[in-house]
Amino acid sequence: MFIDSADIIVSSGNGGAGAVSFRREKFVIQGGPDGGDGGKGGDVVLCVDNNADTLSNFRGKKHHKAQHGAPGGARRCTGKNGTNLIIKLPLGTQIFNYESGELLADLDTPSKEVLLLKGGKGGLGNARFKNASNQAPTYAQKGLPGVLLHLRLELKLIADVGLVGYPNAGKSSLISTLSNAKPEVANYEFTTLTPHLGVVEVDELRSFVMADIPGIIDGASLGKGLGLEFLKHIERTKFLLFVLDGLKDPSTQYNHLAKELASFSADLSTRPFGIIISKVDVAQDLLSKFATLLATFAQPIPQDLDISKPILLESSRENCPHLPHFILGISSVAHTNTDTLRFSLQMALESATP
Numbered sequence: 001m002f003i004d005s006a007d008i009i010v011s012s013g014n015g016g017a018g019a020v021s022f023r024r025e026k027f028v029i030q031g032g033p034d035g036g037d038g039g040k041g042g043d044v045v046l047c048v049d050n051n052a053d054t055l056s057n058f059r060g061k062k063h064h065k066a067q068h069g070a071p072g073g074a075r076r077c078t079g080k081n082g083t084n085l086i087i088k089l090p091l092g093t094q095i096f097n098y099e100s101g102e103l104l105a106d107l108d109t110p111s112k113e114v115l116l117l118k119g120g121k122g123g124l125g126n127a128r129f130k131n132a133s134n135q136a137p138t139y140a141q142k143g144l145p146g147v148l149l150h151l152r153l154e155l156k157l158i159a160d161v162g163l164v165g166y167p168n169a170g171k172s173s174l175i176s177t178l179s180n181a182k183p184e185v186a187n188y189e190f191t192t193l194t195p196h197l198g199v200v201e202v203d204e205l206r207s208f209v210m211a212d213i214p215g216i217i218d219g220a221s222l223g224k225g226l227g228l229e230f231l232k233h234i235e236r237t238k239f240l241l242f243v244l245d246g247l248k249d250p251s252t253q254y255n256h257l258a259k260e261l262a263s264f265s266a267d268l269s270t271r272p273f274g275i276i277i278s279k280v281d282v283a284q285d286l287l288s289k290f291a292t293l294l295a296t297f298a299q300p301i302p303q304d305l306d307i308s309k310p311i312l313l314e315s316s317r318e319n320c321p322h323l324p325h326f327i328l329g330i331s332s333v334a335h336t337n338t339d340t341l342r343f344s345l346q347m348a349l350e351s352a353t354p
Contacts, residue, residue, distance in 0.1 A: 013041025015143025
């Protein structure tokens with residue numbers, strides 16, 4: 001089951017208490033204090049698990065505790081330090097303070113490791129308190145307590161390209177054609193109920209990751225449908241690809257989708273993007289639909305409009321930064337322009353990377 005949010009309670013270990021002890025040996029007169037220090041409590045460490053893609057491991061277990069430090073012993077023996085608690089999380093997980101909502105850590109790189117909570121310091125044994133005026137101290141320090149924290153975990157998938165479109169627009173068919181992902185494909189809405197990631201191979205040296213999320217409907221940013229729950233998964237994508245159904249009006253679809261993204265996150269409205277019109281093998285009146293879409297971006301309609309090739313709009317992006325990098329008609333079933341789309345996306349990613 002795909003779980004992308006959870007709340008857990010973590011605590012670092014308590015420090016071990018210092019020992020009160022006196023040396024007792026035959027022929028050793030007034031051996032003096034020899035109580036050792038307590039061990040340090042275990043830390044709470046967060047790290048990325050590259051083999052995990054869900055938070056389902058935290059669904060049944062809420063409390064996670066690091067080991068306490070051991071108390072000190074006689075003969076100045078220091079107690080053993082507590083074992084650190086290492087919490088492995090999927091790449092892209094954000095850790096928030098449950099009460100305040102403060103972002104504590106963001107595991108956004110594969111090798112990232114974060115020390116979240118330090119364990120309590122061990123107490124000093126009575127041997128530490130011996131001095132000229134107090135030759136036989138009978139007291140020691142207690143260890144410091146660990147820290148307890150209530151966390152909220154939010155998984156946001158990290159991908160290069162995020163697919164945005166209405167239900168049944170052809171997103172699952174596209175990602176299954178371009179990549180190694182195998183989502184369910186069927187002729188009804190909301191076939192995709194969980195996000196899918198796929199690796200798209202451009203050539204022998206270049207590849208990128210594509211994310212397919214459940215379809216967005218009007219009002220998704222207000223909680224309608226599945227959009228609000230999964231819109232967060234395209235927040236981290238470098239490039240957005242709008243998948244518009246060629247059997248319907250592409251211009252209306254784009255305007256509504258762009259409005260929902262802007263309502264959910266102002267940052268998404270400025271993200272680089274491209275547009276594809278799917279199902280061109282069965283769609284009708286494509287020239288008119290492409291012309292209407294170009295008019296949406298106040299672009300001149302060329303007399304020799306060729307919809308079999310990508311329509312590039314990058315030349316005027318400086319004057320209008322919200323233009324798509326390209327508009328392209330495709331058919332995942334007939335494999336029309338799928339290879340062209342691979343290279344167009346790769347070129348757009350390279351130009352969008354600072």
